[in-house]
Amino acid sequence: MFLQLKNLTKLFDKENGVKNFNLSVEEGEFITILGPSGCGKTTTLNLLGGFLKPDSGEILLDGGNIANLPPEKRPISTVFQSYALFPHMNVIENVAYGIRFYRKEKKRKAMEIAKEYIDIVGLAGYENSRVGNLSGGQQQRVALARSMATNPKILLLDEPLSNLDASLRVRMREELKELQRRLKITMIFVTHDQSEALCLSDKIVVMDKGNIVQVGTSREVYFYPTSEYVASFIGKSNLLNEDGKTYIIRPEDIKITKGINGEYIVKDKVFMGQHTEYKIANDRHILDVNLSGKESSDFQTGDLVDIEIEHRINI
Numbered sequence: 016m017f018l019q020l021k022n023l024t025k026l027f028d029k030e031n032g033v034k035n036f037n038l039s040v041e042e043g044e045f046i047t048i049l050g051p052s053g054c055g056k057t058t059t060l061n062l063l064g065g066f067l068k069p070d071s072g073e074i075l076l077d078g079g080n081i082a083n084l085p086p087e088k089r090p091i092s093t094v095f096q097s098y099a100l101f102p103h104m105n106v107i108e109n110v111a112y113g114i115r116f117y118r119k120e121k122k123r124k125a126m127e128i129a130k131e132y133i134d135i136v137g138l139a140g141y142e143n144s145r146v147g148n149l150s151g152g153q154q155q156r157v158a159l160a161r162s163m164a165t166n167p168k169i170l171l172l173d174e175p176l177s178n179l180d181a182s183l184r185v186r187m188r189e190e191l192k193e194l195q196r197r198l199k200i201t202m203i204f205v206t207h208d209q210s211e212a213l214c215l216s217d218k219i220v221v222m223d224k225g226n227i228v229q230v231g232t233s234r235e236v237y238f239y240p241t242s243e244y245v246a247s248f249i250g251k252s253n254l255l256n257e258d259g260k261t262y263i264i265r266p267e268d269i270k271i272t273k274g275i276n277g278e279y280i281v282k283d284k285v286f287m288g289q290h291t292e293y294k295i296a297n298d299r300h301i302l303d304v305n306l307s308g309k310e311s312s313d314f315q316t317g318d319l320v321d322i323e324i325e326h327r328i329n330i
């Protein structure tokens with residue numbers, strides 16, 4: 016196994032931190048650590064990057080334990096949320112800095128390699144621009160180029176897209192995925208954004224209060240969540256209690272039909288173009304229902320409807 020985290024623990028006090036974190040990562044995988052604020056994502060990344068020392072546990076990279084090595088001795092590079100670029104340097108100097116520092120290349124060679132990575136991230140022509148004059152997306156690309164140019168075995172990314180506006184965020188995440196595929200770099204990406212996690216990851220690690228609660232592919236965590244927590248954190252979900260059992264039902268797995276004696280009443284309707292979102296209720300449940308297709312917007316508030324559940328998730 017390329018990377019293994021074994022019982023990795025770092026607690027700041029009794030509760031907060033990361034507890035018994037176990038994870039195996041294959042070379043070239045895109046792993047996302049997903050969870051709400053304070054669940055331990057950054058702590059995990061800092062343990063991997065060497066910015067924090069674990070209380071216990073191992074980080075095995077190619078079989079060797081690196082848990083106690085300082086950051087500069089690890090073949091791991093981090094792209095921070097703030098990008099952490101040098102404001103007094105231009106683009107090529109920023110990228111070349113890491114190459115000289117980590118790869119111990121001479122200035123000329125470092126500049127040559129830096130140029131290659133600036134091209135890779137689509138910033139050709141900006142070599143001599145001051146980073147302070149670049150847009151958020153361009154600064155993000157410089158940070159990526161600087162990290163990738165050090166030739167790390169693993170690239171850590173701590174919410175790198177969170178400072179970008181919504182449309183740039185979507186474009187950058189596509190670019191990031193494409194870069195990762197092309198360069199086959201192992202990436203460990205931290206986010207609290209479920210849609211980012213679902214579209215980028217080979218594997219998603221869902222965390223809650225310092226613990227891993229589920230690890231799986233995007234499809235697995237979406238279609239087969241193992242807990243109510245995962246189901247509600249990833250995508251929308253309905254909880255239905257029947258015969259003493261609790262089920263989770265995705266809004267797109269409920270079909271509705273009009274009926275004079277319908278069990279539910281349509282309470283709310285929002286037309287979203289590709290689909291329509293309804294809220295329906297009876298005396299026990301309020302359910303979210305998403306319908307797609309042309310007839311999906313035919314129901315009106317106040318309509319009585321019956322439901323058919325096409326798929327239910329057993330917890």
Ligand SMILES: Nc1ncnc2c1ncn2[C@@H]1O[C@H](COP(=O)(O)OP(=O)(O)OP(=O)(O)O)[C@@H](O)[C@H]1O
Nearest residue numbers: 027031032050051052053054055056057058059207
């Ligand atoms: N240096 C520290 N000293 C004390 N407590 C800390 C320290 N760093 C983090 N914590 C606590 O540990 C818990 C996990 O923090 P962490 O930053 O890893 O969470 P996170 O999931 O990355 O959150 P966010 O999405 O807000 O960045 C939090 O409760 C936090 O307050």
